[in-house]
Amino acid sequence: MDYLKCPGNFLEIPDAYSNYADSCAVILPFPYEKTTSYIKGTEKGPDAIIKASGQIELYDEEIGNIFEIKISTLKPLITKEMPELMVDAGFACIKEVLDDGKFIVTLGGEHSITSGIVKAFREKYSGLSVLQIDAHSDLREEYQGSRHSHACAMKRVAEICPIVQVGIRSMSGEEFEFVKEKKMNIFWAKDIVDNDNWFNKAISRLTRNVYITLDLDGLDPGIMPSVGTPEPGGLGYYQTLRFLKKVFESRNVVGCDVVELCPNKSNAAPDVTAARIVYKLIGYKFMNEIKVKDNKI
Ligand SMILES: [Mn+2]
Numbered sequence: 052m053d054y055l056k057c058p059g060n061f062l063e064i065p066d067a068y069s070n071y072a073d074s075c076a077v078i079l080p081f082p083y084e085k086t087t088s089y090i091k092g093t094e095k096g097p098d099a100i101i102k103a104s105g106q107i108e109l110y111d112e113e114i115g116n117i118f119e120i121k122i123s124t125l126k127p128l129i130t131k132e133m134p135e136l137m138v139d140a141g142f143a144c145i146k147e148v149l150d151d152g153k154f155i156v157t158l159g160g161e162h163s164i165t166s167g168i169v170k171a172f173r174e175k176y177s178g179l180s181v182l183q184i185d186a187h188s189d190l191r192e193e194y195q196g197s198r199h200s201h202a203c204a205m206k207r208v209a210e211i212c213p214i215v216q217v218g219i220r221s222m223s224g225e226e227f228e229f230v231k232e233k234k235m236n237i238f239w240a241k242d243i244v245d246n247d248n249w250f251n252k253a254i255s256r257l258t259r260n261v262y263i264t265l266d267l268d269g270l271d272p273g274i275m276p277s278v279g280t281p282e283p284g285g286l287g288y289y290q291t292l293r294f295l296k297k298v299f300e301s302r303n304v305v306g307c308d309v310v311e312l313c314p315n316k317s318n319a320a321p322d323v324t325a326a327r328i329v330y331k332l333i334g335y336k337f338m339n340e341i342k343v344k345d346n347k348i
Contacts, residue, residue, distance in 0.1 A: 053126040060124035063105040074123035076333045077153040081128045083160040086200040090279045096312035097158035103322035114334035115341045134199030141167035149175050159310030165264045166207035172262050180213045180258040185266035186282035188222040215256045218269035221282045240284045254301050263307040277321035279313045299335035307332050
């Protein structure tokens with residue numbers, strides 16, 4: 052697979068730590084934007100995360116030298132097609148990288164990229180469920196003429212495998228009816244942002260193999276204002292990390308995406324926050340191996 056070289060790659064790490072063949076983790080930039088309905092710019096999300104990643108310390112005080120497991124950044128998957136065809140492109144690309152045995156973190160781009168990705172993971176992993184952190188339930192059957200709009204992203208995913216939704220605080224009446232009827236696993240922002248008591252319950256609803264889709268608007272817009280459809284309320288940075296760490300410890304997380312960053316040139320903090328979360332996701336996945344290595348030194 053074609054990959055980006057230093058300094059244009061995630062973390063700006065040299066080829067010894069970022070070549071594709073040796074890498075355990077792979078970053079896939081997928082800057083698709085076609086159906087956003089409010090603030091535009093999520094197509095610049097992957098690039099902003101990669102740029103910001105060059106500013107974060109490689110040593111993580113919680114986990115150690117995460118980069119030593121070797122992290123490769125693929126060339127961006129660019130398609131201008133309609134969402135129906137974009138989903139197929141995502142599926143094909145992920146399938147290829149999964150066949151190479153890599154742990155993949157995809158950077159969006161709008162949330163509609165997730166269903167094609169999940170379809171590829173579902174083919175590889177039985178008993179898959181999806182953990183969605185998001186302000187929006189994204190369960191519309193159709194939005195503005197498309198079944199693959201960002202507002203329908205999780206409806207399409209829910210057709211593939213069970214989902215658990217965390218941080219939700221915005222949905223239509225139609226979605227609310229669906230949620231009630233299907234008894235969806237929803238952890239409303241209003242019930243969870245001031246406590247961690249829900250962690251075990253949310254994790255108990257996940258199957259053994261878990262795919263995580265993190266829509267950055269699930270975080271509090273106070274710390275994550277750079278999103279296309281901001282909503283007040285939401286998860287804090289440390290709460291998000293505590294929860295994610297526990298998910299990785301309790302389940303086999305097989306892949307992740309981080310979507311909907313809509314960078315604002317005058318505020319780099321959200322870009323760095325997103326980059327740091329991506330680094331943490333990889334760190335939590337390989338936490339045991341990294342700690343073993345550190346103990347040997
Ligand atoms: Mn959202």
